[in-house]
Amino acid sequence: MSTTTTAPRPGTPQPGSTRIQGSSAKPVTWKIPILLAALGLVAFVFFGLMGPNQTAKFGISSAGDFFQLPVIEVPAFLAGIVLSVVLLGLAGYAVYLKTKSQHVPRWLPIAFIVVFVVAFLIWLVGGARTPNISLAGLIAGSVTLAVPLVFGSLSGVLCERVGVVNIAIEGQLLGGAFTAAIVASITKNPFVGLLAAAVAGALVSVVLALFSIKYLVNQIIVGVVLNVLVSGLTGFMFSTVMQADPEQFNSPDRLPIVDIPVLSSIPLIGPILFRQSVVGYLMYIAVIVVWIGLFKTKWGLRVRAVGEHPEAADTLGIKVNATRFWNVTLGGAVAGIGGSFFTLVAIDSFTKEISGGRGFIALAALIFGRWNPIGAFFAALLFGFADNLQSIVTIIGTPVPSQFMAMLPYLVTVLAVAGLVGRSRPPAASGIPYVKG
Amino acid sequence: MVRVLKLELKGITKRFGSLLANDHIDVVVEPGQIHCLLGENGAGKSTLMNVLYGLYEPTDGEILIDGKPVTFRGPGDAMAAGIGMVHQHFMLVPVFTVAENVALGAEATKAGGFLNLDDTRRKIKEISDRYGFDVDPDALVEDLPVGVQQRVEIIKALVRDAKVLILDEPTAVLTPQDTDELLDIMRQLKSGGTSIVFISHKLREVKAVSDTITVIRRGKVVGTAAPGASTTELASMMVGRSVSLTLDKEPARPQETTFEVKDLTVIAPSGQHVVDGISFDIARGEILAVAGVQGNGQTELTEAILGLQERVHGSILLDGKELLGRSVKEVLQAGVGFVPEDRKVDGLIGTFSIAENLVLDLYDQSPFAKGIGMSPAKVLENATSRIGEFDIRTPSGSLAAGTLSGGNQQKVVMARELSRPLRLFIASQPTRGVDVGSIEFLHRRIVAERDNGTPVMIVSTELDEVMELADRIAVLYKGKLVGIVPAGTSRDVLGLMMAGLSPDDAAHADRAHHDGSLDDGPSPEPSTSRAEGGDHD
Numbered sequence: 026m027s028t029t030t031t032a033p034r035p036g037t038p039q040p041g042s043t044r045i046q047g048s049s050a051k052p053v054t055w056k057i058p059i060l061l062a063a064l065g066l067v068a069f070v071f072f073g074l075m076g077p078n079q080t081a082k083f084g085i086s087s088a089g090d091f092f093q094l095p096v097i098e099v100p101a102f103l104a105g106i107v108l109s110v111v112l113l114g115l116a117g118y119a120v121y122l123k124t125k126s127q128h129v130p131r132w133l134p135i136a137f138i139v140v141f142v143v144a145f146l147i148w149l150v151g152g153a154r155t156p157n158i159s160l161a162g163l164i165a166g167s168v169t170l171a172v173p174l175v176f177g178s179l180s181g182v183l184c185e186r187v188g189v190v191n192i193a194i195e196g197q198l199l200g201g202a203f204t205a206a207i208v209a210s211i212t213k214n215p216f217v218g219l220l221a222a223a224v225a226g227a228l229v230s231v232v233l234a235l236f237s238i239k240y241l242v243n244q245i246i247v248g249v250v251l252n253v254l255v256s257g258l259t260g261f262m263f264s265t266v267m268q269a270d271p272e273q274f275n276s277p278d279r280l281p282i283v284d285i286p287v288l289s290s291i292p293l294i295g296p297i298l299f300r301q302s303v304v305g306y307l308m309y310i311a312v313i314v315v316w317i318g319l320f321k322t323k324w325g326l327r328v329r330a331v332g333e334h335p336e337a338a339d340t341l342g343i344k345v346n347a348t349r350f351w352n353v354t355l356g357g358a359v360a361g362i363g364g365s366f367f368t369l370v371a372i373d374s375f376t377k378e379i380s381g382g383r384g385f386i387a388l389a390a391l392i393f394g395r396w397n398p399i400g401a402f403f404a405a406l407l408f409g410f411a412d413n414l415q416s417i418v419t420i421i422g423t424p425v426p427s428q429f430m431a432m433l434p435y436l437v438t439v440l441a442v443a444g445l446v447g448r449s450r451p452p453a454a455s456g457i458p459y460v461k462g
Numbered sequence: 463m464v465r466v467l468k469l470e471l472k473g474i475t476k477r478f479g480s481l482l483a484n485d486h487i488d489v490v491v492e493p494g495q496i497h498c499l500l501g502e503n504g505a506g507k508s509t510l511m512n513v514l515y516g517l518y519e520p521t522d523g524e525i526l527i528d529g530k531p532v533t534f535r536g537p538g539d540a541m542a543a544g545i546g547m548v549h550q551h552f553m554l555v556p557v558f559t560v561a562e563n564v565a566l567g568a569e570a571t572k573a574g575g576f577l578n579l580d581d582t583r584r585k586i587k588e589i590s591d592r593y594g595f596d597v598d599p600d601a602l603v604e605d606l607p608v609g610v611q612q613r614v615e616i617i618k619a620l621v622r623d624a625k626v627l628i629l630d631e632p633t634a635v636l637t638p639q640d641t642d643e644l645l646d647i648m649r650q651l652k653s654g655g656t657s658i659v660f661i662s663h664k665l666r667e668v669k670a671v672s673d674t675i676t677v678i679r680r681g682k683v684v685g686t687a688a689p690g691a692s693t694t695e696l697a698s699m700m701v702g703r704s705v706s707l708t709l710d711k712e713p714a715r716p717q718e719t720t721f722e723v724k725d726l727t728v729i730a731p732s733g734q735h736v737v738d739g740i741s742f743d744i745a746r747g748e749i750l751a752v753a754g755v756q757g758n759g760q761t762e763l764t765e766a767i768l769g770l771q772e773r774v775h776g777s778i779l780l781d782g783k784e785l786l787g788r789s790v791k792e793v794l795q796a797g798v799g800f801v802p803e804d805r806k807v808d809g810l811i812g813t814f815s816i817a818e819n820l821v822l823d824l825y826d827q828s829p830f831a832k833g834i835g836m837s838p839a840k841v842l843e844n845a846t847s848r849i850g851e852f853d854i855r856t857p858s859g860s861l862a863a864g865t866l867s868g869g870n871q872q873k874v875v876m877a878r879e880l881s882r883p884l885r886l887f888i889a890s891q892p893t894r895g896v897d898v899g900s901i902e903f904l905h906r907r908i909v910a911e912r913d914n915g916t917p918v919m920i921v922s923t924e925l926d927e928v929m930e931l932a933d934r935i936a937v938l939y940k941g942k943l944v945g946i947v948p949a950g951t952s953r954d955v956l957g958l959m960m961a962g963l964s965p966d967d968a969a970h971a972d973r974a975h976h977d978g979s980l981d982d983g984p985s986p987e988p989s990t991s992r993a994e995g996g997d998h999d
Contacts, residue, residue: 322576323569330555330566337553340517341567341618342538453556461517 101151176363177387195384201364226361546619
């Protein structure tokens with residue numbers, strides 16, 4: 026190849042070839058700025074202008090603490106104005122960035138959420154009949170309510186990271202709850218119940234894994250069917266077995282709350298971190314272990330490779346479908362443990378549909394948390410907070426009808442999944458069965 | 463450290479159902495050789511290599527290493543035996559770093575299963591230094607250009623101590639310059655004691671680098687050749703009959719310009735400007751070929767013209783009328799014929815019959831439509847005449863289009879698009895995955911359409927095809943038009959343009975290169991080298 030031709034001959038001008046388009050053609054996604062601006066306005070009108078004229082009181086110490094921190098007193102009207110102006114400022118900054126065609130940094134929506142929640146809380150408490158709330162209790166309660174969500178979303182992380190969509194989290198939670206109750210009742214030992222819950226969750230997962238991995242049935246459909254199946258099965262067993270002899274079959278002992286001496290008396294964080302049930306401690310351990318496992322170990326590298334590019338994993342001698350099978354099974358066990366929370370920690374008996382759709386909220390937490398165990402944990406915490414707020418607010422008596430408060434967790438879910446924290450990218454092969462060749 | 467390894471494939475047979483993909487293939491790869499498997503797309507080369515790499519189990523036959531028979535249950539076994547493979551479609555996880563990709567499957571660990579990527583980084587650096595690769599172990603693979611990704615693949619194999627490296631169509635995604643660098647790397651690897659199995663259908667590259675050539679046709683070894691064999695000889699072995707590699711076409715007689723694109727910009731959902739301010743025009747009776755490495759905006763450009771892209775700015779004028787903003791149907795009715803780049807995805811409905819596929823654009827018009835019904839007789843009648851005219855090899859027009867070979871499927875698409883009176887003809891990758899026999903036919907039809915006085919736009923990533931068909935060549939790089947050059951511009955200059963150099967810079971760089979280099983002899987025919995782009999020797 027040594028054709029020495031030839032500078033390109035003249036006569037073929039290309040006026041467009043070197044031009045760079047002005048910024049008018051630049052892409053602008055207005056989703057986040059518009060959403061933030063709308064929420065900011067809502068905050069300004071309701072929390073600010075129409076804000077209550079009381080002083081909201083937040084207790085941050087509980088009775089048994091080392092030392093008592095003073096109660097925080099906030100004039101609700103003033104705080105509402107100030108905070109909503111901050112919110113509008115954040116929204117304005119997002120709009121400004123968009124006009125400059127820059128991406129909204131990740132901290133911005135997160136900061137927005139935090140400020141919004143604070144403003145909302147002050148408004149809510151300030152407008153209550155008894156404007157007094159224990160912040161420590163509120164947060165501790167949120168963590169407690171988030172426990173099954175966290176386990177559920179961890180299950181989702183384990184499954185989706187390996188390429189299988191787990192819609193059956195709800196069924197796994199429910200199966201875990203039921204099995205924990207019945208086994209703990211029969212054996213009179215809640216720890217055996219806990220173990221049995223894990224096994225039950227894993228069994229639900231095995232069905233999912235078998236059908237979706239081996240028989241290539243659509244993963245979503247298998248998941249949905251499993252939810253219905255588990256719901257029907259536990260409902261049937263509940264009315265035929267448990268209700269026939271609740272003494273024998275539906276009265277598990279609760280798992281004890283373990284107080285870690287000294288540490289649990291630290292104000293605010295003591296009750297959150299060091300006054301938990303066994304399941305609560307397991308939750309913290311599970312989040313950390315799954316995170317380290319996924320991102321720091323050989324196992325995790327392989328798992329993520331299988332979920333992102335199974336062909337590549339296969340050509341390197343990694344057994345794709347086996348990896349998927351075991352991960353999905355493990356995910357089921359994790360969700361099963363989460364299910365035991367309902368019957369061994371929250372209350373001491375099983376009722377129909379006791380999981381109440383939390384498996385689906387866990388799925389939302391998984392997406393909100395960007396398929397990351399730690400992200401999912403915080404997302405679950407937010408949903409748990411909304412859930413808890415609902416019950417507390419009913420007690421202190423606020424102007425908001427409790428039915429509306431009951432909607433809150435789901436409203437938060439919708440907003441979150443609609444992309445408040447930017448576009449998230451699922452594992453590339455999630456939901457796609459792997460067939461060799 | 464050099465452990466040489468002799469690899470023999472004896473009587474390898476692989477059947478998929480009734481399809482015989484490999485039929486008693488014997489190949490011997492001598493240690494330290496570059497052994498080329500030459501064959502058309504679909505000849506069974508990749509299948510053979512997947513058997514060798516343990517991805518498929520052979521129906522019959524055996525693999526011998528240094529005379530000893532071995533069985534591979536999976537790629538792990540093949541790698542352990544010293545065989546590495548760089549797949550045509552890279553097997554890299556895009557969201558992983560280079561180090562993570564290289565480590566995957568053979569991870570160095572600290573106690574407790576924790577990854578030890580430092581070890582991997584060190585190895586990557588070692589190999590990079592030895593072969594002069596410039597690879598950052600901590601870069602995300604999705605951010606790397608394809609040429610570098612390919613090096614990562616090679617590193618992956620070398621880290622695993624591959625003694626035989628299989629390269630499956632490695633140049634398909636590369637610019638000519640990247641290709642030349644790859645050929646150099648192959649020679650270097652060879653001198654380092656690594657044997658290479660080089661799979662290709664590009665004669666120029668095969669002749670440039672091989673020690674031995676085995677030609678495969680329809681799953682059988684049809685012969686071996688020395689790299690000194692002429693291109694015509696190799697081509698006829700590959701195809702099974704003598705083929706003419708050059709297209710006889712009259713010089714273009716451009717008439718008035720009827721198709722004009724001005725300042726066209728296409729924005730992808732990601733916000734990236736995938737087509738960025740492009741302007742060009744095509745006259746009636748002229749072929750403009752759009753060249754460029756895959757993924758530089760060609761797909762979006764053709765789709766924008768057809769109305770398949772959402773966020774498009776600029777202007778597209780056909781016969782003085784604006785096409786932009788009109789529906790696909792209106793664009794087709796304006797007289798645009800369009801052959802999409804992936805016939806299986808966008809060109810055909812595989813489960814529909816050939817006859818139905820031939821009227822996908824006209825099904826609602828007379829004579830095929832009758833009120834709300836269709837006239838199957840007319841559809842079949844139409845099919846019969848098209849099948850004859852386009853030499854579509856099928857027993858019947860009522861067979862499913864998906865059952866046809868790639869070449870015949872492409873003829874169906876082409877027949878449909880050329881059956882309307884056209885004011886503009888766009889063909890994207892018109893001969894990708896098509897046998898050489900059909901290529902000839904398709905090329906002739908394209909030229910015939912030009913001679914009918916239609917402006918023709920060809921998009922191809924195969925430089926050979928571009929040089930063969932074009933009257934003018936437009937080169938795209940990262941969504942921008944690098945320049946438009948006349949037909950006959952040298953392969954080297956085009957290659958540099960495909961890497962983003964402006965036509966003038968490319969010509970300069972090319973001249974400088976030739977002044978200083980010894981390995982290229984003078985070519986007898988300066989600018990008319992076509993199908994195979996001239997010979998290397």
